Structure formats: structure tokens, C-alpha cells
């Protein structure tokens with residue numbers, strides 16, 4: 112047990128020195144995830160999984176509030192089903208894993224390990240939908256998917272990951288579009304409220320849209336190193352999948368029509384976003400709403416502390432837990448300084464210290480992880496005070512992240528300035544664009560920056576495209592992205 116505070120700190124690469132290294136150090140040292148024997152696949156450890164569960168539960172509540180229900184579809188999809196929607200199969204082909212053998216025999220038809228479930232769900236909807244009375248269908252599933260990746264990074268990009276995929280079917284195009292937008296806004300609100308991560312909503316360009324969709328919308332967040340991260344997508348599928356999978360219904364006017372579909376997803380990536388937006392050189396900084404422990408109580412271990420201080424600490428733990436606060440008590444025989452460093456590394460929003468002197472004063476010392484401020488708080492009315500502080504931390508983290516994004520979002524008026532800015536990691540650049548894919552590709556080749564999305568209801572800006580001098584048709588948010 113010869114660990115000490117210094118060892119903790121030196122094991123995390125400073126963010127400013129190497130952000131990518133810092134991220135991996137935090138993931139490993141805070142025991143969020145580990146590498147597995149399968150290349151590109153990660154093991155989510157209990158502390159990382161607890162963060163995911165809180166994110167998952169928050170989204171699940173919101174989906175249900177808006178009338179969605181959960182179901183579960185198989186992991187395997189017959190190859191022929193995936194091949195039905197041409198654009199879809201082309202988009203996913205490079206990333207698909209197949210099962211060729213089962214039960215010791217070669218399968219007659221290869222099975223795809225789902226990269227997404229439009230094909231299997233569309234097949235089922237074709238059976239379930241007959242009349243307009245069967246619509247809308249508002250189903251979500253929580254599942255794992257597999258997309259073979261060459262370069263992986265825990266939570267951000269792994270061959271297998273956890274997600275939710277919503278799949279809905281509607282009578283009209285307008286209803287499908289309304290659903291697509293409803294979910295986009297739900298994603299934005301939930302990510303901002305729960306994870307304190309500000310996001311930009313917008314529409315994806317043709318080259319970045321989901322394979323087989325009519326239109327894709329996304330929320331995009333800015334990480335602490337100035338790179339953008341796509342944090343959720345909502346797709347209006349039009350009638351593409353309905354036509355490929357023959358999902359028809361008898362309409363109110365008795366005509367036979369294809370349904371209008373949507374699909375939408377968010378993933379374990381959001382754990383990565385939470386780490387990269389809020390973390391610092393001491394490790395994780397967790398927003399209280401997704402923190403497995405919102406408070407850690409550290410008794411100051413002196414003399415006969417197990418008889419004097421510990422009972423008081425246990426009383427406090429019970430009182431906070433009874434008030435619905437997620438709290439843990441660290442009664443290990445380690446030096447307080449060592450414990451402080453460990454819980455800072457794990458990002459616990461509030462640390463509550465209690466020793467003989469605090470008990471004399473009938474108070475505790477509370478340290479905030481986000482600002483490192485310390486204050487003595489009376490034991491009387493402690494749960495309400497802690498609840499108030501947690502709300503303050505949550506709010507402060509969001510405001511800090513928003514300020515960071517605003518400081519790292521700029522407009523430029525020439526391609527020279529654009530290229531110069533993108534030489535580093537400036538964050539977002541908002542610039543006018545002509546809407547032509549070849550121009551977008553040229554910008555990517557020149558600068559590695561991609562169009563993250565384009566503002567909703569964006570009016571065409573006056574003037575010309577940032578690169579090609581053709582008339583601009585839209586503004587776009589550009590960034591280098593994960």
C-alpha cells in the first residue's frame with residue numbers, strides 16, 4: 112500500500128501536453144474501461160458502466176415521456192435482408208462482420224452481425240403494419256452493434272458498442288419529419304441537461320448523412336482539445352426503407368401507400384464526450400447528474416477515529432442517501448491526501464471531509480471538484496445544502512463548457528484565413544458554403560476539417576462560398592472531428 116498522491120498525479124499526462132494520451136490515462140486510471148483480448152473491443156468496467164447507466168436511464172425516461180416503447184430485435188441479420196436497400200448496404204459493407212458457421216456447419220446463408228437494425232426491423236414492420244390504424248409505430252431498442260473499425264479509442268470508436276436505436280413508421284412525410292426533429296431536440300436537451308455538454312443542432316451534408324436516409328440531423332459537441340464530436344443523429348428515412356422492405360398500409364382514402372420512416376441513435380460515445388468536455392489534469396470531472404457517486408465522505412483518520420469520527424460519518428451517509436443523493440463513504444485505512452487524489456481522479460463532484468474538529472463545531476468541510484473551493488457547512492440541514500451545491504456544480508460545468516465553445520467558435524471571411532485557422536485546432540469555424548460535395552471534399556483534403564452540420568432553418572447567407580467563390584447556399588459549422 113505504498114501508493115501516494117504524487118504517484119496518482121504523475122500517471123496522468125497533462126491535457127495540454129498530449130490530449131489524446133491524457134484521455135487514455137483517465138480512462139485507464141479512473142477504471143472506466145479496459146482493452147480486451149479482441150482487438151478494437153473494450154471492456155466497460157463497473158465505474159464506467161455506472162456512468163453509462165445514468166445516461167441510458169435519462170434518455171430512456173425521455174423516450175418514454177414522448178410515447179416511445181422499447182423492444183428487442185435479433186443480433187443477426189440474414190445477408191439478403193441487408194442487401195435490400197442499395198445505398199444502405201453500400202454504406203455499411205466495409206464495416207460488416209459476418210457469421211459463416213454455426214453448430215459446426217457452414218451456414219446456407221451468411222448472417223450479418225448487426226451494424227444497425229433498419230433491415231431486420233423494417234422486415235418486421237412489413238408484417239405488423241396493414242392499416243393507417245397501425246401507425247405510428249414508435250419503437251426503440253437498447254442494444255449492442257458491431258462495426259469493424261481500423262482505428263479505435265475507448266468509448267469514442269470501438270468495433271462493438273452500446274447504443275439505442277429508435278425506429279418509427281408514420282402515415283405522412285410531415286409526421287416523419289416532425290418525429291426526426293422532436294428526437295433531435297430531445298437529444299440536445301438531454302445531453303445538455305444531464306451531461307452538461309452544450310451541443311449544436313443542425314443538418315448533415317449529403318456526404319455525411321446516414322446511408323439510405325433522406326436527411327440526417329446531428330448534435331455536435333466541442334471537446335477540450337478543439338475537436339468536434341458527433342453526439343447523436345436523427346434520420347428522416349423518407350420511404351426508402353419502406354420501399355426496400357415493402358412496408359405498406361391502407362391509407363385513410365383506401366389507397367395503398369408506403370410508410371414514412373425515421374431512425375435515430377446515440378451511443379456509449381457520450382461517456383467519452385463527458386470525459387473530454389469536463390476533465391482536467393487531475394482526471395475526471397463528472398456532472399452530478401451522471402456521477403455514480405455525487406458525494407464521497409472522507410473521514411479524517413486520527414487516533415481512535417473509528418470510534419469517534421466514523422459513526423458520525425455513517426450518520427451523514429444515511430441522511431444524504433435518504434435524501435436521494437448518491438453517496439459513498441471511504442473508510443479505507445489510507446492517508447486522507449491519497450484518498451482525496453483518488454476521488455478527484457474519479458471526478459466525484461463533492462468531497463465531504465469530517466474530523467474531530469468538524470464534529471466539535473457540528474460542521475463538515477465540503478470541497479467542490481469543479482472549482483476546488485472548500486467551505487465549512489453546518490451539519491444541520493446538510494442534505495438540502497448538498498443538493499443545492501450539486502445543482503450549482505451541474506450549472507457551472509455547463510456554463511464553463513458553453514463559454515469554452517463560444518471562445519472556440521469563429522467566423523472567417525477568406526479561405527486563406529480558414530486554412531490558417533484550421534492549421535491548429537481552433538474549434539468550430541462558421542463559414543458560408545456553396546452546397547457542392549466536391550467543394551466539401553476539397554476543403555477536407557486541404558485542412559482535414561469536415562462540415563459538422565448546417566444550421567436548422569438556415570437562410571442562405573449573402574456572398575460566396577468560403578472556398579470556391581460560387582454563391583453560398585448555406586452556412587456550415589466546420590471542425591476537425593473525432
Ligand SMILES: [Zn+2]
Nearest residue numbers: 545550576579
Ligand atoms: Zn464551394
